[in-house]
Amino acid sequence: MxxxxxxxxxxxxxxxxxxxxxxxxxxxxxxxxxxxxxxxxxxxxxxxxxxxxxxxxxxxxxxxxxxxxxxxxxxxxxxxxxxxxxxxxxxxxxxxxxxxxxxxxxxxxxxxxxxxxxxxxxxxxLVVTTTLCAVVPYALEGPLRRLLQQSNAVLGEVTHDDVVSVCFSLPLAAAHGLQREANEICHGALQWRDQSIL
Incomplete structure (x- = not known):
């Protein structure tokens, strides 16, 4: 620490x-x-x-x-x-x-x-943070946002095009677990951008 x-x-x-x-x-x-x-x-x-x-x-x-x-x-x-x-x-x-x-x-x-x-x-x-970005279908925006809120992630840029792009930051130590949970609740329909640490 x-x-x-x-x-x-x-x-x-x-x-x-x-x-x-x-x-x-x-x-x-x-x-x-x-x-x-x-x-x-x-x-x-x-x-x-x-x-x-x-x-x-x-x-x-x-x-x-x-x-x-x-x-x-x-x-x-x-x-x-x-x-x-x-x-x-x-x-x-x-x-x-x-x-x-x-x-x-x-x-x-x-x-x-x-x-x-x-x-x-x-x-x-000092808490080291990281920023992650993901793309999800509109139907999964709500469940992803709820997960981010429960995980105390700080929501960043959100854009709505054909799909929803969401960027957020959180402590680096929690990032891997949150990515795993997000993948589960989105049933494989979530795509991580190049910031992904998985």
């Missing part, structure tokens, strides 16, 4: 005169994440580093932004993974305080900044 965040959250960690400002937020993917990183850079022009980590399906990634390799972005990414987060961006803005922290100290600082921000963040379960 994967989770995202209901709203952005922040933290501040002070270690040996360095300030680490943590920021976590939900994002759809890398383009949106990079806009957030640029926004924080512009809000903190005197910051020494603006490191980030992103978990958003195929758009995952991390940046140490000049910190020693593997001391910022990857530890932040590991915090997101450990908490089963998806579609989440973590950014830590660092103001260097003049005292070196060493590799271990940096890892702890960046990890703590993200973990502290996540402590105050409300997590929401």
């Amino acid at each position: 994967a989770f995202s965040l209901a709203q952005p959250a922040h933290s501040r960690v002070d270690i040996k005169k360095s300030i680490f400002i943590g920021f976590v937020t939900a994002v759809a993917g890398r383009p949106e994440a990079l806009i957030e990183v640029a926004r924080l850079r512009s809000e903190h022009p005197q910051a020494t580093h603006v490191c980030w980590a992103l978990l958003a399906g195929g758009h995952s990634g991390a940046s140490d932004d000049g910190e020693p390799g593997g001391t910022a972005g990857l530890p932040m990414l590991n915090v997101l993974r450990h908490q089963d987060l998806e579609q989440v961006l973590a950014i830590v803005v660092r103001y260097y305080g003049g005292i070196r922290l060493g590799a271990g100290g940096l890892v702890r600082a960046y990890t703590d900044a993200v973990a502290q921000a996540l402590l105050s963040a409300e997590k929401i379960e």
Whole structure:
């Protein structure tokens, strides 16, 4: 089960005169994440580093932004993974305080900044949905619509031509079972469009 965040959250960690400002937020993917990183850079022009980590399906990634390799972005990414987060961006803005922290100290600082921000963040379960489209004779539109309503599917586009085309969305986990039920109540007269997962 994967989770995202209901709203952005922040933290501040002070270690040996360095300030680490943590920021976590939900994002759809890398383009949106990079806009957030640029926004924080512009809000903190005197910051020494603006490191980030992103978990958003195929758009995952991390940046140490000049910190020693593997001391910022990857530890932040590991915090997101450990908490089963998806579609989440973590950014830590660092103001260097003049005292070196060493590799271990940096890892702890960046990890703590993200973990502290996540402590105050409300997590929401991500439900993966899919859209299915089917074609049925007019006589079967009513039974199909009743099944969709009972299954809490969200009705989308419906067109009436020689036959009725119905598109709807529902949780991916429920799609296979609903398709099987729809095939049964329509006695083989239902045709699935290319979105079918059977």
